[in-house]
Amino acid sequence: MPKQILKVTGLKKYFPIKKGFFNRTVGYVKAVNDVDFEINEGETVGLVGESGCGKSTTGNCIVRLLDPTDGSILYTAKDGTQIDLAKAKASEIKPYRKEIQMVFQDPFSSLNPRMTVREIIAEPAMLFKTWSKSEEQEMVAKLMTRVGLRPEYMVRYPHAFSGGQRQRVGIARALSVNPRLVICDESVSSLDVSVQAQVLGLLEDLQQEYNISYLFIAHDLSAVKHISDRIVVMYVGKVVEICETEELYSRPMHPYTEALLGSVPKLIADKSVRKATLEGEVPDPSRPPEGCFFHPRCRYATEECKKCDMKLIPVNPDDPMGHRTTCIRYKELSLKGV
Amino acid sequence: MANALCMENAENLVEVRDLVVKFRTDEGIVSAVNSVSYDIPIGKTMGVVGESGCGKSVTSNAIMRILPENGWIASGSILFNSRLGVFDIARLPDKDKRLVQLHGREMAMIFQEPMTSFCPVYTIGNQIIEAIKLHTDLPKSEWRNRAIDLLRKVKIAKPEQRVDEYPYQLSGGMRQRAMIAMALASNPRLLVADEPTTSLDVTVQAQILDLMKDLQQEMGMSILMINHNFGIIAETCDNVAVMYLGRIVETAATKELLENPMHPYTQDLFRSIPQVTDQRGRKLAYIEGSVPDAYSIPKGCAFFPRCRKAQKGLCDESIPPVVDLGNGHKVSCFRYDQ
Structure with a gap:
């Protein structure tokens, strides 16, 4: 059993929407809405999703650049003590700050x-x-x-x-x-391909040398595949699928993952290929749809999908920490990987 | 004067020959584009690909004659086979009436940033109507209907309603669709697309690329696609030119280029691109060093300092000639066959 260093449960971050003369709160942008995942020692977890899905907010909550609204972020320190980064006071976190570091997107x-x-x-x-x-x-x-x-x-x-x-x-x-955990927030996105490969290689080498864990936040599914051991897919503030990397790409269990994989441009010269697998665009996180947030764009959606509550279900009940998806119909669907 | 010019090949819409574009900067005069030559065949898509700073956008801006004030076409020709005859765009004076006729009527452009390319204080409809007013001979009573038709053509839902909305009310993908609609207002023969999907999410990007392919089939226009993403180029273009530091290093049909790259830069670049179809754990190859800036372009072949095939005394002395390998495959390297 690998040693867990970070366990995120029920993490929520709501941003209030203020309006009017009295600056009253008229609603919330639910940027991160009940997110669960964990990071093991020496492991790279990829966090992927489209813009506005809450992946960076999750990263910022872990380093407490933002204060989470609810939930817990349980960190196991080097000396074995456990601390809930979501609720701890700034003075309590301070001794552990150096163990969790961040590399940002824009090097400028x-x-x-x-x-x-x-x-x-x-x-x-x-x-x-x-x-x-x-x-x-x-x-x-x-x-x-x-x-x-x-x-x-x-x-x-x-x-x-x-x-x-x-x-x-x-x-x-x-x-x-x-550090023991480094959060890389889109750390290679702004670099040219030839340089991007250098930095990815460097991150991998450093991991082996110092046994660092990474939370690798990115929107580019191809770069994430290279570096991650496991991948967490987010959509409108929710985790829709968690899985070991190879399996996610070959056997996705959520229609959104399938659509994401299908949309990535591939290095195959074929002008006749049709890419668009999804209609419409990402919904507004302040007014997400009822039921499964993905159902209005999902081609497999049924009546039931409008009522389900988006809980992560283990694909194999004997392995609750293995492949998990929120899709209630994953058993009936045979989704296509790459 | 215009009649004296003649295209080399009647199937080409645009023939760029030995184009040199220079910029005056505080540090001196910089050649951003150096003896670049390529063709855009009628009804086909030509791709120009390269890393940042390679001059790919400058070539397209030169074709559109929208270079910034400190830039000018120093030499070379850009022959354009318009409905009114053959023009050399590089030679037309800035305020020439023929240039105004070419813009919009014969060629149109879509940009990377759909947010900043629209004026925020006019409705989408207003801005499309402006293009219709300037570039078509439709009577005034038809303008609005034509704008709605164009929005419908780019598959915007409820075009009658959207036509009266402001740019901020549309999502990123929708704004890019509206921009394409504006470009199509006058049935251009050439559509220049400078990184049209770079600011969009993958699923929306796939929709826009599909739309562009459909429109090309329907209207038979040529597209000049400028992009840094090889995947997008592979899936949309018939022919590709690879640029590095202001020069084309290799030109070929897309399939040929992907299967049989001859220039060391193209070869190494392909190996350094992470792909979703890769095996996890495949070490990405990378190119040593980084792209030099335009002020310190190496003597001889610009790629020489980073090239693994480079030979001292040859590659750093003179610029390699363009070698024609047949079937439109051209490479600019002394040692491509080594």
């Missing part, structure tokens, strides 16, 4: 342009006192070499680096405090 806005690369990489480590002042330079040089940057460049400012290099700086900064 996530690095302070007034700090040198050395200051950027060393900042978290100095803050948490993982390094002493005297070893700062040596450690920064070591980290920079490790992520494939030349240590001579540590005196430079971020503007002197390309997108891929900046993303490496962001990774080095996250690594400076020896």
